Amino acid sequence: MLDDLHPALSHADWAAVWLTLRLASVTTVILMFVGTPIAWWLARTRSRLKAVVGAVVALPLVLPPTVLGFYLLVTMGPFGPVGRFTQWLGIGLLPFTFPGLVVASVFYSLPFVVQPIQNAFEAIGERPLEVAATLRAGPWDRFFTVVLPLATPGFITAAILGFAHTVGEFGVVLMIGGNIPEQTRVVSVAIYDHVEALEYAEAHVLAAGMLVFSFVVLLTLYSRNNKVWK
Amino acid sequence: MRLIRLAQTLLLAAGLTLGGAANANGAIRIAAAADLKFAMDEIVAAFRADHPDDQIEVIYGSSGKFHTQIRQGAPFDLYFSADIAFPRGLEERGLSAGPTRPYAIGRLVLWSNTRDASQMTLADLADEDLGRIAIANPRHAPYGMRAEEALRAAGLWDDLQGRLVLGENIAQTAQFVQTGNAAIGIIALALALNPALVAAGGYYLIDDALHQPLEQGFIITKRAAENPLAAAFADYMQGPTAQGIMLRYGFIHPGADQDD
Missing domain, CATH: 3.40.190.10 (Periplasmic binding protein-like II)
Known part of the structure; x- marks a missing residue:
């Protein structure tokens, strides 16, 4: 039915759009849960390990996606440690599967989620927590009633950036995806395929869609008062 | 100075x-x-x-x-x-x-890193337990187009749909198989004959009557x-x-x- 409304997008292209949104959503949800404790620790710790952990989290910002793609392909393959483990668990191998892409995306987009949340936590400072403690709020109580509300803009920024960055993923997916419809053929890969097959009109529709989407996301981000994300 | x-x-x-x-x-x-x-x-x-x-x-x-x-x-x-x-x-x-x-x-071959492909034929691909099968992307890679033709001629194409993974080019297809992430693949004979791949598995030459040259x-x-x-x-x-x-x-x- 959707195909009738948008004749330029084939069924396969719609599947790629839907898959991309699904991948970005799942990745973002996982990253909010994984990223928050990391961000909290990074914002509060005085440990010398802070620099090390911070650097590891930031690695995907500077590494070419091929590095991540190569190591994921080798470690998640049947001869790699992760691959042996997933086979032992009975879930098979991760490359060329949707869960495999989720794992890759969680690594790939980690800094985009951790850093805004960490900045938000750091901006709160010690004072509100000390005040809450004198009012006999326990640690969990303090986190949920003081920290979370104050850090909400940071969480929103983190979610938007994590989602958008996952949508923009290409190199890693090309290396470990295997181009399977409704499993690993995301929009960026579909565009690449159209261009390779000289289907410029189809490539154009998807590419223009990505352009508009990305612009709107960034516009939303920068239009919000950017006290937190600097 | x-x-x-x-x-x-x-x-x-x-x-x-x-x-x-x-x-x-x-x-x-x-x-x-x-x-x-x-x-x-x-x-x-x-x-x-x-x-x-x-x-x-x-x-x-x-x-x-x-x-x-x-x-x-x-x-x-x-x-x-x-x-x-x-x-x-x-x-x-x-x-x-x-x-x-x-x-x-060029010629197409079946090649695997984990089993002896020289003892196999295209018909063996139908076995579900074999796992994933790598071919080059038939939409733009010549070896992929010919692989699709051969699989269609062998009456296997439709049955294999859920298990195919597509390499961006024939070298990436071989790499999917070499890393073991795909159990077997249809690759170029020229790649199967190179020293790094020839040591493992062996290959099965696919009948060139099954596809366009x-x-x-x-x-x-x-x-x-x-x-x-x-x-x-x-x-x-x-x-x-x-x-x-x-x-x-x-x-x-x-x-x-x-x-x-």
């Missing part, structure tokens, strides 16, 4: 580099289909021995991608495609400096029309040394019966 000396050294180094480039007789940049990776490396090495002062660069990738890039003005002097239709298309658009020349006919062709691009090194390499490619290397990598000579 130290700075001046450093500057002098740098200038000297720059001068040597530029001088070196100016002394070179010529330069060519070749775009070659991924199935040529090992054969072309050897051919270029042999050609270099005769042309020590020339610069020869080879870039490997998917034939379809190079086709697109050359149409958009990419700086390649020679284009070796795994499907002769691509260079012919460029020739029709006036982007070549002469006729498309056939240089080889993998006729491969090359052109000298329009930008290299006046480049004598490009013409020299084109002739070398059709000479005995290069053809001997191609034969070793499992390529059939396209004009086997009309030798020139």
Whole structure:
């Protein structure tokens, strides 16, 4: 039915759009849960390990996606440690599967989620927590009633950036995806395929869609008062 | 003082580099289909021995991608495609400096890193327990198009749909199989014969009656029309040394019966 409304997008292209949104959503949800404790620790710790952990989290910002793609392909393959483990668990191998892409995306987009949340936590400072403690709020109580509300803009920024960055993923997916419809053929890969097959009109529709989407996301981000994300 | 000396050294180094480039007789940049990776490396090495002062660069990738890039003005002097239709298309658009020349006919094989593919046939692919099967992307990779034809002819295409993984080009397809992420793959004989892959598994040669021939062709691009090194390499490619290397990598000579 959707195909009738948008004749330029084939069924396969719609599947790629839907898959991309699904991948970005799942990745973002996982990253909010994984990223928050990391961000909290990074914002509060005085440990010398802070620099090390911070650097590891930031690695995907500077590494070419091929590095991540190569190591994921080798470690998640049947001869790699992760691959042996997933086979032992009975879930098979991760490359060329949707869960495999989720794992890759969680690594790939980690800094985009951790850093805004960490900045938000750091901006709160010690004072509100000390005040809450004198009012006999326990640690969990303090986190949920003081920290979370104050850090909400940071969480929103983190979610938007994590989602958008996952949508923009290409190199890693090309290396470990295997181009399977409704499993690993995301929009960026579909565009690449159209261009390779000289289907410029189809490539154009998807590419223009990505352009508009990305612009709107960034516009939303920068239009919000950017006290937190600097 | 130290700075001046450093500057002098740098200038000297720059001068040597530029001088070196100016002394070179010529330069060519070749775009070659991924199935040529090992054969072309050897051919270029042999050609270099005769042309020590020339610069020869080879870039490997998917034939379809190079086709697109050359149409958009990419700086390649020679284009070796795994499907002769691509260079012919460029020739029709006036982007070549002469006729498309056939240089080889490729073959498809079944290859695996984890089992002995030489004891298998296409029909064995139907076994669900085998796992994932890698082929090149049939939408733009010549080896993928032919693999699809062979699987259709064998009546397997529809049954295998859920288990196919698609490589961006034939080299990535081989890499999917080599890392074990795909249990088996349909790759180029030329790749299965290279030392890194030949040690494992063994291969099964797929009947070439099941698909259109993998006729491969090359052109000298329009930008290299006046480049004598490009013409020299084109002739070398059709000479005995290069053809001997191609034969070793499992390529059939396209004009086997009309030798020139």
